Structures are given as C-alpha cells and as structure tokens.
Amino acid sequence: MKKLNVVGHDAVRIDLKEKITGTAKYTDDFAFGPNLLHMSVLSSPHAHAEIMGIDTSEAEKLPGVRAVATGKDFPQKIGLYLKDKSILPVDRVRYIGEQVAVVIATSKKIADEGCRRIKVDYKVLPSIHNQMKAMDADAVLIHPNLGDYEVVPWLNPQPGRNISHIRKIRKGDTEKGFEEADFVLEDEYAVPHVVHAALEPHITVALYDYNERFTFWNSTQSPHTQRNMIAEALKIPHQNVRVVAGSVGGGFGGKAGISMEALGVVCRKVPGFPVKLRWSREEEFYNSSQRQGLQAQIKIGVTKEGKITALKHKLYWDVGASAEYGNNVVNATGFSATGPYYIPNVSIDSLAVYTNNPPCAAYRGFGYSEFHFGLESILDSVAKHIKMDPVEFRRKNAIKVGDKVAYGVPMNPSGMHECIDRVAEAIEWGKEVESKDPDKVIAKGFACAWKAPAMPANAGSSVFIKFSEDASINVELSGMEIGQGLHTTMAKFAAEELGLPLEKVRVELPDTDRSPYEWQTVASHETWALGNAVILAAREAKERIFDVVHRAYFLEKEFLYLEDAKVKNELDPTFQLPLKDFVISGIETEHHTWIGGPITGSGSYIPEFTNAMVDPETGQGGHPNVHYTVGAGAVTIELDKKTGVIRVLHMAEAFDAGKAINPDLAKDQIVGGFVQGLGTALYEEVHFDKDGKILNPNFTDYKIPTTLDVPYKMDPILVEVPQPDGPFGARGISEHTMIPVMPAVANAVANAVGLRIRDIPLTAEKIALRLNSKEFKPEY
C-alpha cells in the first residue's frame, strides 16, 4: 500500500483554533440586530390530557407580543420514521412539558409573560409512566390514531395498542438450544431515562421572508433532514427552506432529527423578522429528547465447556410520548441484541412502547448501551456459574469474520478477539490488587460491545471539492462537526487523496442552499459513508487534473500521481507540475491558448448493498446493517463497602477503528465516550414523580462527571482490522465507546462484593444499602 502522508498521522484539529479563541460561532453567537424577536413556549402541566380549548386573547393584547400560535395554526404531523407528533398539539397533550402554544414578542420577558396569559382548558386523562403497564390490555391509548400515521415500510406499528414498533428476530431453534445447554440462566435488567446534557442547549433562529422562504439557523446534527421534514410537513418546496448550521456545542444524538427547531415555523406569522428560540436548561430536559428507558428480560443457555447455545432477549423500550425517531433505536437493537457473539439459536423481541414520559430518540450508542448492560451482566453471571473466567468465556463465544449474525448475514472483518486481548492485558486481568483501606475492595470488571450504524438503507452523503488559485481546496459537505473531529477527518481524506498538506484544506459548516446533501450526522457512519463520498469527489477532481495534464503534455494518465501539491510522473521524475500553476487558470499551450479550467470534483455515496425489508416475524431476509464495529472495555474500581462509593481507578477500552484516520482524536473519542458512559453507570438518571414531572431538570440534581470524577488512569486502545469498503479501511467508533461502561462497572461491583446490580445506575446509596442489608446474599 502507498505510504500515507496525512491519514493515520496525528494532527491538531482544524477546528480547534477558533474554539479556543472563542471565535467559533455557535448559533446563539450570530448577530441578528435589533429586529430580532424572541419566542417562548407554554408547556403542558399534565402528562395526558385533552385540549378542550385555548384562549390566547390576553396574550395577544400584551404590548410587545407580535404573534401567538397553537395547534390550530400548525397542526402538521412530523416525524423522522413515523409521523406521530404535531408541530403543536391539536387536541391532546401526551407528556408534562409538551409545548402547547408559543408566543413571539419583542423581548424574551414579554414572550414569557405572554405565555403566562394563555388559558388552556384541559380534560385530564389517565397517564402511564411505565412501559410494562402501557402494554396492559386495558391501558389508556396514548395514540388512538396510530394506524393513520404515515410510517416508513420497515416499521411495524400496532394500532389499538401502545406499541409503535416491534422488531422480531428468530434464528435457529431456541427451545432446542436451551435443551442442549448444561446451564440456563434467566434475569431482568432495567435502565432508566438519561439525557444528553450537551453544554449548548438547543436553539433555532428562524426567518420567513417576503419570497416565502424560511431560513433557519440551527444547532443541529441534521441540516438536510430538518429541511426535508419542514418542507414535507408544511407541503412547501424544499428550495423554500434553508438551514444554516452554526458550530454545535455537543450533540450526542440529541440534535439529530428534529425537535424544537420545528417550532421555528411559527416565524411565518412575522415575515421579515428573525425569531429566536433557545431552550433553557430545564426545557432542554423536558423538550428535546431523552434516552429510552429499558426493561430487558434475558434467558441464556450455555454448555459446561462455555459455549452459548441459545439466547432469548426481550427488550421493552419506554420511548415516551412519541416514537418518531426512537423507533429506529428499537429496530436497530432488535437486530443486534446478541451482542458481539456467535449464538446459533436466537429469539429477540424489541418493542417500542408509548408512555406519557418525554419523547425519546437518538442518544450516543443508539440503544446498544442499554441492552449491553443486561447482556454483558448476565454473561459474567453465567460464566461464573459454570466456573469459567468471564474474559475466557467471551473469547470462546466472540464473533468471528464470516459467522452469521442474528439476521443471517455474515459478520464483517473485525478484531473482536484482539480487542478482548488488548483490554485484558492493559487492565491486567486476573491480577488481584488489595486496597490499603480495610473498608475498601479493589476489583475489575469487563465487557464487550458492538454496534452497527442504524440508518435507512438509502442514507446518502455527497461532497463537492473546489480548488483555489494557490492549490488550496474547499471541501464542501453537510456532515456536521459536533466535536467528534469530522472536519479534520474529512480534510485528511481529501488531502491524502489529492497529495496536499492538511493546511491546504478548508472545511466549513453547511448551509443547505450551498452545501451538498447529507442525510444526517448520526450512527457513527460519517467517517465511513461521508469519507467515501469525499474520496469519490477527490478522485473526480484528480481525474480532471490528470485529464488536463494529459491533454497539455500528452502524458499517459495511468502514470500520473499527486504528491506535495504537484502532479508527478512515475516514468519521469523530472516532471513536477505544481497544482497552483493550473488548477484555476488551466495550462497554456504553445499557441497561447489554454487547456482546462477551474478544477472541481463531486462524489456521492450510498451503501448499495443494504436492505431494510426483512420478514417481520423472523427478521431474516434483508441486510439491514452495513457493518459492525466491535470493542471491549474494562475497569478497575475501588469500592467502599461502608459508604457504597465507587471510584474508578483505571479504565481500558479497545475499539476496532479499521483504520484510525487521526489516532489521537480516535483515542479522545474513547476517553470521552467512556466518561459519558461512566456518568450513566454511576449516577445519571432522570427522576420522575408519579405524574411524570421531572424532579431533576438541572445540573443541581442531574450530575454529569467533573474533573474530580474521572479515573486518573485511562488507556484508550486502537485496533485496526480494515473495513473493506471503508475509506482507507476506516469505520466509526465514536458512539461505541460508551457501550461497555455500564456493564463493566456493574461486573466489577459483582466481582468486588458479590452484589449484582440489575438496575443501573450504581449509586453509592444502592450499593451501601443493599450490601449492608440483612437480606444480602452474595451472588454472581
């Protein structure tokens, strides 16, 4: 393989200088001048109620109020995969905090006051806050019109029930598999709702102009998808919706698809005036999206030699009051809830269950963190029951290239065993360490993980490249830099392919009017999918360059190559034509005419081999995922038996990136994802009262890790088994790094004191009270 000059080498992120100087423009930093209006939202105090009437007259009379809107004005249905929510609700609210009406005014204070003056007449309905109860036959229906909603063909809503999707997998014969097992274990695990807690709250600034065009300035992972959803909802031409992206202060899935940005359409009532809506931290908790709650039932059979014979995995997801995007979490995990293991007999039921909790959607890990908690916990238990080392047990069952996954497709090349070995080595698996403090125990815990990008089969990426006079380039794309390093990665692909130094490449944030189409920056698929599009665009530009040189100098294209910003010739080392001499102006002939012209390239990519249309009863027959990324993680914890406090002393995580484009930045994703996972393992949880009101919609009581809470020793490890269809062999790893953390810490607690926690998070309170209760009996 050709020597790589840029790809695979460390670099300073190309977006960092503007961030450390405070000059990066996040959406709230754009200046809109004194005409800027402000929007406030009236939210529902009831978890479930019919709207009998809304009286906005007092708000309209308030000086400074410019417009008021309710579901009467904007009743349109919206949703990524299932259109199960309205821009503003028409006849019913389904969770506390749901936006009921909005007020646009000359100041935020007046808009707030306007909201207080709106009177809503509600008829309160019974509400359901638990997904298991929502499935009862007599449960109140949260979406009585579920059967009328528009839905993509690969989801299976169940009208007449609170179930918006079921994904079933049937592979082999699980009953036979359990019969063949020497040991069978059944257990239940629960994961609560958590929030993204990106530091930058959601924000939209929307302008409707006299050309009947909307412009949105959004903090978003999904500029084109937002454009599409707004245009479709309002039934207006796509060219009349423009989304301009600001820098994004953290996404983690929370800014994927559309949530509060849809309210921007109310600006149509005040043409010519930009209108800003920025969530407060409290609104951020209620009204962006959360991570689904999960109740998992697992049954697993193993032989005494440690081979898994069968797995039955039931996933009951609390998707909240709307499941539009969240349904795909349920779908994706349904296909993958075996974890990264070869299991001959599999039965999976993954159900999206409506409740009157806030809507849930994409969250880093896309459901995989949640099901891995139970799966990787029970794997440790079962290994210990058959007296086998849990790491050895995982090695025995870990999936290999070519093994059939649960939906019957062969596993892609991947280094599962190498990840296990590297992590075991880094964490010194098997080496016992004793605490100096008699109250404390030091122990280790291990977990594996996998995840595939979850996306429609035809999710597309496209890229334009254009040269400037000095042979620098702009790579135009709409993949979002949300902190993960996308701009640096894409710049490197272009630089490598075009023989340019990294400094010659500029990547900017998108504007849907000017930047080529990108489905969304989600699923950790951009390095792979958008990367492929960048390479195709670069190759097209390269082809044009060679074509010009061929025509000007009659050189054979197949011997030309690009290096050091020059065209070189394999057959003639003296031929070195600087790109800057001709990429704009062309090459002058002896007749003083010119050949060529400004060089550009474009590239488009979709995975042409995927197919989401599987048999709804068995999940077989399609190819729903492009590939899996695998990895493993382990922790060493110190647990205080009296206080229940866990300190993670050391973590090691290895993920198979195929090819790390920026090794340092890839390791940073491992560290950042681990710490985000650590918060969810130890204390993160949205607390609700019995009526569905959030008790901790703030950082006072929703804790995310600080500098004092992260391990002092963190070992991120990169494994590189190339992805055959990936750019330079790369595949994504960013979301995955969160996945092993909850079970690894839970397994460490079980290893430390024999306490098996089945309801994450592992708070000090839970551990202390359970460990010191009279009923405590050690278990695996």
Added chain:
Amino acid sequence: MKKEISFILNGNEVSLSVSSDEKLLEVLRNTLGITSPKYSCGKGECGACTVLLDGKTVRSCIMLAVEADKSEIVTLEGFQKNGLTNIQKVFLKHNAFQCGFCAPGFILSTDELLRENPEPNEEEIREALAGNLCRCTGYKNIIEAVEEMVKIRKEGAEQ
C-alpha cells in the same frame, strides 16, 4: 428599573444603561457583542459563562450586571488581545477540546488557577477545574495540558 453602570471591559471603559434584573452574561452577549461566555445551565453550575471580574472567575449567568459596576471584566476576547496566550497554545497542542463550547470557561479558570497557584499538582488542577463541565472530552487532555503548562513554567523559572 434602569441603572447607569460603567466598567472596564477588556481594557476599554464601557458605560451603559441596564435593567436591574439583567444578568451580566445577557449584557455581555446581547448588548456588548461579547460572545465567548456561553449560556448553558443558567444556575452557575457548569462554568460555560465564566468571565474574570477583578481577576477572579465569576459565573456571569447568575451575577447581576449592576453588580459589575466599576469593576474590571476580562473575557476571552480581551484575554487574547495580544495573540494566543501560552495557555491557549498548550490547549491547542493537546487537542484539549472537542465541541469547544466549554473552552472559554476552562481557559479563564486555568488562568486564575495558575495565577493563584503557579505549581498545582494534579489533584489541585482537578479541584480548580471541577466547576467547569465538559461533556465531550472526559477531561484527560485538558488536565494533561495544564500539567504541561505547569512543567513549562517550572522549567522557565529554572532557566
């Protein structure tokens, strides 16, 4: 209730009329065009709105603008008036931030730490920066960068 106030902002005297309930953050961002301090939690719990007031970090989202009357305020815009500071250069080298939203707060908190305690150990660095939340990085590179700053200073002092 309107109130006339004046302060030195990034080296320049500023006089303006504010309403008594306006927060310093709102005045900086909405009236004065200073956008490096960010709104994030609105309760002084995340550090994204950090500015230096008379040399000390304060939470501008919970400080009334009137309280800043006659003080000296420095934001990142003024902090780097003469080009990138050493703190910023080292953060850059370490790829210390990802989304960057928390970066202005971290930079000013680090400046205060190193003025108050020129040779902090790792634990002191973590304590001093614990009020600045970051959701992306896991803090590893941030802490390592500050450790390197301390090392550079020590070596500089020895020479």
Added chain:
Amino acid sequence: MINFEYRKPTSLEEAQNLRAEYGFASHFLMGGTDLTVEIDQGLLSPEMLIDLKGIDALKIIREESDEIVIGAGVTFSELIKSSLIQLAFPSLHESSKLVASVGVRNVATLSGNICHAVPSADGAAPLLIRDAELTVSSTAGSHSVSIHDFFQGPRKTVLSENELITEIRIKKNKAKFGEHYLKLGRYRGEDLAQVGVAVSVDEKFQYKIAYAAVSPVPMRIPEAEEVLQGQRPNQPEIEKAIEIIKRRVSPIDDIRASKEYRLYMCGVMFEKVLHAALQRMHDAQSGKKS
C-alpha cells in the same frame, strides 16, 4: 415580571436605613449565587436589593485576643486562603472547600450561606461545633446571637425585618484540639450536602458534634456528645452515640438521597469524622502538622 430596585450602600448605616425602610420587601445581596437563581425561579420577588459588597468594613477576617472575626462580606475563597482559618478553624476551611466551585466561592459568603438557612448549608455544622456568635445589627444598634439560636426552620432565621449580620465570631481554642468536617455528595464534583458532619474534640476529650442536611435546621447533638465525654471512645460508646444521633436527626427522603441512606450515612460518616478529629488532636498534642 421581575422588577426590583438595586442599591449598593457604602456604609453600614446606609444599609441599615434602607433595610429599615423596605423591611422584608428588601433582600440583602452578597454573592447572590443563591439569590439570583431564586429570583429567576420566582421563589423570591424583592422590591429592593441591597448589595452589601460596597461596605469595606464587612470584608475583613481579623484575629482578636480570644476571637476570630469573619466579616459578613468575606467570601468562601477568602476563607480558604486564610492561614488563620486553616490553622484555627480547620473544619470551616474544609467545608468551605466543598462549597460549589471556584467561580461560586469567589463571590459567595459564609454569612450569605447561613442567612439563606437551607438545611444543607455547608458553613453551618462547623459554626455549630465552635459555638459561633453572630453580630446582628440594625438602626437600633447591634447585639449578639448564638448560632444555636439562629436557625428557625428551613429558610427561616431569627433575623427580624430590619436586621442583618455584620460578623461571625468564633472563640479561639486555647487547648489542643482536633476537628473535621465531612460532606456526603453524590459524587466528588459539586453537590448539595446530603449529610454534613462536623466533630471536634479537645485534650480533655470534650466533644462537639453537629449535623447539617438531616433535619429542618442544622443541629448539634448534645446527647451524643455526652456519651463520649471525657474519654477516648471505644466501639460500644461510638455505637451508642450513633444510635442517639440517628434518633435525634430527622432526614427527608428526596431524589438526592433516601431517608434510609441519610440515616445510615449519619453513622458511617460519624465514625470517620470522629476518628479523623481524634487523630488531629493527637497530632496537635505531639506537635505534628495535620
């Protein structure tokens, strides 16, 4: 809509006069770190904010022959940096370091913390074990109030309409002593105390024990002090003291911690704090620095 007047007096008299004029329609502003948030949440709607930061006399920590005097304008950061506090009042030094974060401690004050009078006030337990006296002042003059009489209920103090605290006074310990403060939070980052415990012991084995966040007001537990008095305690006395403590406190159940866990931790933390205080006293006797 929020609307209040703001004044920043430069003398105590001026502040007192304003307070006399507006009474409970006014609010004193020190660090404002709790106040502005509560105004935003609509919990408070003062007509007048009296900013005390303009009164230089309140910003001093001074040492008198037998007392340490902490002005009402002294911030937690200033307390942490004070070598006098560190040596003579280590439990206050420790508790101050556990208040929120640097950016809050740079403006928040001990007096503001106790006047706010939430059960979890970080400054309360250390002041209780040192029998702090508060100088309360008004246009009518000033008088002293014991910290033991100060808290009247959650967010309620003994201060009447026209009064404010100007200083907090603590007797210097003449004998060798050891004291320690421990706070229960959900993690090491900033948190509101779910349990706060301060214990002091002197050479005569006179103990003082105070708790915060486990009763409507921060409190001393004299009955538990009694059990230990005059001796280096053995496990049975410690257990007895814990039993008394658990009977005397009345923690609430909330999302921060259950009643059960708070009660349980009252005991676990007591042992840890007691042993640390004894160790420090021992170190002081043997001339070691703690």
